[in-house]
Amino acid sequence: MRRFMAFMLIVFLLTSLIGEVSAVDDPQPLFRMEMTITVAPVKVENASTWMGTFKIYVVLKDPGYRAYFDYLAANNSTKAREEFKSFVKQLVYDNMRDNIEKRFEAVNMTSTIYLPSGGPVKVLDNWSAVVTFALANFLVSDGKVLRCPLSGSLDFVYKGHVFDYSWDKLTLILPKDYQIKNLAPVPDDLSDNVAVWKDGSFLPIIELYTPVYSYVLFLNSTRKEISLLYDPEEGYVQFNATFTGANATPSIINQLLASFRATMDVMSIDTRQENGSLVVIGVARPEVAYHETSSEKVWKAMVKLPGAFDSISVVGGTYVLAPDHTLIITVTEKKSNYRLYAYGIAVVLVIAAVILVKKKGAGKEPEIPEGSAGASPPETGEQELPEEPEGR
Template sequence: MSERLKAGAILLIFFFSLGLINQAVAYPPQQIFDIQIFMTITESGTASVKMTAKLIDPYLLSYLNNLQKNDPQKAQKEFHDMVFSLIFLNLQEFIQSQTNKTVIITPQTGFIELHPNWTTTLNFKIYNYLILKNGTLKSAVYGPMRFIFKNKVLSYHWKKLTIIFPKNAYIINLAPVPKEMTENVAVWENGDYLPIIVLTFNETVFQKERAKKTKIIPFKEFLDNSTKVINLRYDPFAGTVTFNGSIIGMKPEQYHIAKLIDEFNMSMDLIKFDIKSTENGVTFSGEAKPMLQYKETLTKKVWNITIRLPFRFDKVNIKAPKDQSVQMIYEKTDNTIVNMVFEEKKICGPGVIVGLALFPLLLRKRRR
């Protein structure tokens, strides 16, 4: 009997001592649809949008093709629902997360048109896509978009984005720079963003704005001439890192803000992120999920986390967890990689189970 208990105890120690690993990665591109976006901008700043999409996910194609054989009507309805929830709602949620001034209006009929071979067309308008400010029309929403699929965050990858501007418009700024620009028609390829747009219909305003942009400061120069500070705090029980900081030294342009958002999104598994511009830089805050290696032994819990920062910071401040029972026993910052190890000393699950397993042995020995 005692040998069985010893064997059971050894197995329990081995089983419960195995660590759990959770790795955070940058958002991969969505590969559900092949998407192309066409926009026509009016003088009022409204965008008439036409999106074409073809389903390319092998699993969903197989599912719909099999369903089509038995119930064509249900297959069409499910495809319609996929298009609405994945393509349209993801775009709508991105716009709503940036501003409450911009509104998407869909027509009563023909909003989503289904075509053969699981292709579709969406038609709608975005009011206040460009907003009047100091004689210019500026994009109210811009930057990297996200695509939620099966509770996973992906980038809203599109194959081609075409924007047609009014013929009498003066284009002050487009960022990123389009691959093609011909007679107020701009074309971008293979992206996941809405570009920054600044235009005007007043030649005097155009000349003044262009004069202000005699020198476009590259993003690298913006970073190199700024002091970058970030504060990090890990919550072992929530499994998240809260952070805040500042990049001070140069007045940011819209391009710098959009690029910073993109850099944080690509480097950290963000849960939320907020950034604000100041006269000489930016402040930011957010929450992210780090790479985690978790291990329990008989007498302690150990969290080994790795955080990948978007670029090198001049100062990285690490704050202790709010729970005083958890102690940080190791920290290291190497360029853009921050590694921290936390420990909580207590009788853990494996220790309790082994104790219960050995208790009859101890009791029997004591009786002797």
């Protein structure tokens, strides 16, 4: 026992001396650390905020302290785990909390740290632990961009000396439907809004576009085309809108669909990706005015578009663009009985002409051929004898 305690005293003295010699700009010497920060918008007590949830996985790597906690565990494992928990809280959690508080004070902001019910540290096997806490106001907005006020290098105070709060890996998980404006330094890996850095001692610069501004950027950087078809029999308008030139995140797609629903009486609507473009397909119920002439039926269908389009086409009709992005579609149809009416008039005229000709022919005397006047009836094979004169 005395030999072990003497050994531990020597270890701690050497560790302290090493710390004094190399305290500035050196990595913290005690733990291997991997940090994961998950960022998401949440509501806390009916107030909206951006929460950053920290999970810091640590493994004790200092051989002197490992020997010390192994010795404690051999005699009282519960006490050893409790002391290790306190050790991790003081060095890992308290140092991170102090960094966070100083950063918020520097920008004249306040924030709140939320801890699990069992405290920030959970002890695992092999002198490892996970430190968990959540931080409100992790991102703040200026209307266009969401920024993290914590960006910069991290400090780690150990035995009165300041080291770099060094970690082996930092993983930042951002909402998939938010567009990244800037991450600095450049991540070693970035995919689906998950960024990974290796071997550092900082919190990165994090900037995201707000959903509204992302939507504006999307509309300003795309070519917008729409084709419409009004069906008078069914009474609805089919539309097909194409947006080409920029990537559409889920948030942008949701806002785009909401804009169609807000301006048009949409019966059904959907989207698809096609050849690098976003296509919106839908059916809407228009306001319709109808009139007819002796030869035509005319429908005017009015729909309000969700914004300006670079190209508009109407199938089976014509259109005019009224103020406030209102489209008036005109569909004209020839009456199907108009030809029969024309044919009927033609037949009546023909019949009338025939009757008129016949009437003119009935008013004339029949003509007698020349040489036939006073002619005797034709002779036959028998003739009467002439009568004898009287007085014979």
